[in-house]
Amino acid sequence: MTLAERKRRLVADELARAALQLLAQKGFDAVTxxxxxxxxxxxxxxxxxxxxxxxxxxIQFLAxxxxxxxxxxxxxxxxxxxxxxLRHTVWVSIDACAxxxxxxxxxxxxxxxxxxxxxxxxxxxxxxxxxxxxxLATRLNLDPRADLYPHLAAGMALTAFGTxxxxxSASNGTEDPKALTDRAFTVIAPALDAVG
Amino acid sequence: MTLAERKRRLVADELARAALQLLAQKGFDAVTxxxxxxxxxxxxxxxxxxxxxxxxxxIQFLAxxxxxxxxxxxxxxxxxxxxxxLRHTVWVSIDACAxxxxxxxxxxxxxxxxxxxxxxxxxxxxxxxxxxxxxLATRLNLDPRADLYPHLAAGMALTAFGTxxxxxSASNGTEDPKALTDRAFTVIAPALDAVG
DNA sequence: GCCTGACATGACACTTAGTGTCAAGCAGTG
DNA sequence: CACTGCTTGACACTAAGTGTCATGTCAGGC
Numbered sequence: 001m002t003l004a005e006r007k008r009r010l011v012a013d014e015l016a017r018a019a020l021q022l023l024a025q026k027g028f029d030a031v032t033x034x035x036x037x038x039x040x041x042x043x044x045x046x047x048x049x050x051x052x053x054x055x056x057x058x059i060q061f062l063a064x065x066x067x068x069x070x071x072x073x074x075x076x077x078x079x080x081x082x083x084x085x086l087r088h089t090v091w092v093s094i095d096a097c098a099x100x101x102x103x104x105x106x107x108x109x110x111x112x113x114x115x116x117x118x119x120x121x122x123x124x125x126x127x128x129x130x131x132x133x134x135x136l137a138t139r140l141n142l143d144p145r146a147d148l149y150p151h152l153a154a155g156m157a158l159t160a161f162g163t164x165x166x167x168x169s170a171s172n173g174t175e176d177p178k179a180l181t182d183r184a185f186t187v188i189a190p191a192l193d194a195v196g
Numbered sequence: 197m198t199l200a201e202r203k204r205r206l207v208a209d210e211l212a213r214a215a216l217q218l219l220a221q222k223g224f225d226a227v228t229x230x231x232x233x234x235x236x237x238x239x240x241x242x243x244x245x246x247x248x249x250x251x252x253x254x255i256q257f258l259a260x261x262x263x264x265x266x267x268x269x270x271x272x273x274x275x276x277x278x279x280x281x282l283r284h285t286v287w288v289s290i291d292a293c294a295x296x297x298x299x300x301x302x303x304x305x306x307x308x309x310x311x312x313x314x315x316x317x318x319x320x321x322x323x324x325x326x327x328x329x330x331x332l333a334t335r336l337n338l339d340p341r342a343d344l345y346p347h348l349a350a351g352m353a354l355t356a357f358g359t360x361x362x363x364x365s366a367s368n369g370t371e372d373p374k375a376l377t378d379r380a381f382t383v384i385a386p387a388l389d390a391v392g
Numbered sequence: 393g394c395c396t397g398a399c400a401t402g403a404c405a406c407t408t409a410g411t412g413t414c415a416a417g418c419a420g421t422g
Numbered sequence: 423c424a425c426t427g428c429t430t431g432a433c434a435c436t437a438a439g440t441g442t443c444a445t446g447t448c449a450g451g452c
Binding site: 004007008011042043044045049 | 398399400401402403404
Binding site for chain 3: 198199200228229230240241244248249250
């Protein structure tokens with residue numbers, strides 16, 4: 001990695017660190033971008049060169065998940081049932097959060113507790129859903145234009161994802177995410193695995 | 197209704213009419229609030245007395261749906277299976293849109309095609325989901341804190357709702373919403389009606 | 393070692409969304 | 423007529439986000 005690239009990473013990390021610390025502490029609406037950039041020691045203009053919006057600093061923390069999930073689903077063996085493949089797919093993302101509870105829990109709680117952030121988060125999820133649906137259609141040789149199953153199955157999996165995240169967040173990380181994921185998929189599996 | 201109340205309705209309607217016409221025609225980001233209020237003949241300050249944000253003018257068009265859905269679910273006979281009750285619940289809202297295709301279709305297409313509007317719309321749906329989950333829990337005598345079913349079932353129903361709306365919108369109102377709703381619920385019913 | 397091009401930054405001005413405040417207009421009431 | 427409550431417009435203000443330009447800094451070629 002070149003020096004310039006390392007410098008960019010450094011600035012982005014410092015900006016994200018300062019932002020998350022302030023936002024989690026004082027609440028999303030009570031912190032201005034000017035405060036964040038003052039804490040990070042850069043100009044406001046630079047902030048918006050790294051993040052498209054104030055929401056983005058928080059949301060980008062979970063940004064990779066979308067591509068991660070699709071890749072994970074694509075990597076599952078073809079013989080696996082949809083419910084099993086999707087359960088593992090969702091679990092990888094949940095685990096990425098729950099595995100770093102100390103850092104991730106406050107962020108998740110901030111997102112779920114802030115309407116503006118929740119809105120952006122759900123918008124991202126909608127994109128993930130389309131990605132997952134496309135992957136599912138490929139996997140099962142279905143026409144995503146004619147068949148409703150891919151979109152619905154992806155939607156159900158993400159509903160499970162959201163519900164687990166919400167429970168985990170509401171319990172302050174107390175509840176076991178693995179168990180929650182399994183319980184959620186037990187509920188939706190009959191629809192995922194029903195013969196079309 | 198008193199004169200003052202009728203005047204308020206008049207202003208709100210004119211504002212919404214002017215806004216939707218401009219937004220649908222030129223796109224959400226290409227229209228400023230100043231343009232809207234100029235077209236409606238009121239001050240910018242008045243606009244924000246009627247709508248909390250620019251997004252709200254569009255979203256409020258679908259605002260009632262939330263309460264409508266919960267009321268509709270509460271009104272379904274207790275003996276009905278969850279999938280049947282939820283299918284009717286969702287259908288009432290879909291029909292409220294599809295029944296006024298001329299007015300509703302452009303609005304739905306605007307929402308689904310504008311990230312900022314989609315985000316707000318999904319945020320609303322999240323609230324509906326909690327409402328529906330609470331109603332489902334009551335209906336089935338479940339503890340919504342312990343059991344994942346109510347949230348998941350409500351989420352699946354709203355996934356179906358969103359998928360149907362998306363298909364209907366993408367087909368320019370061509371596809372039959374009733375048939376789409378039935379097909380969607382055929383897919384998710386096995387999970388909704390599985391014994392807990 | 394010097395020049396040069398690519399790139400990151402800060403400063404500044406600008407647009408737009410959204411809010412607080414206040415004085416003026418207008419209906420209904422005694 | 424005087425009083426009260428509600429709606430409105432005008433104005434000033436904060437904060438998010440963008441365009442532009444001059445400056446600085448690192449890389450590789452001469």
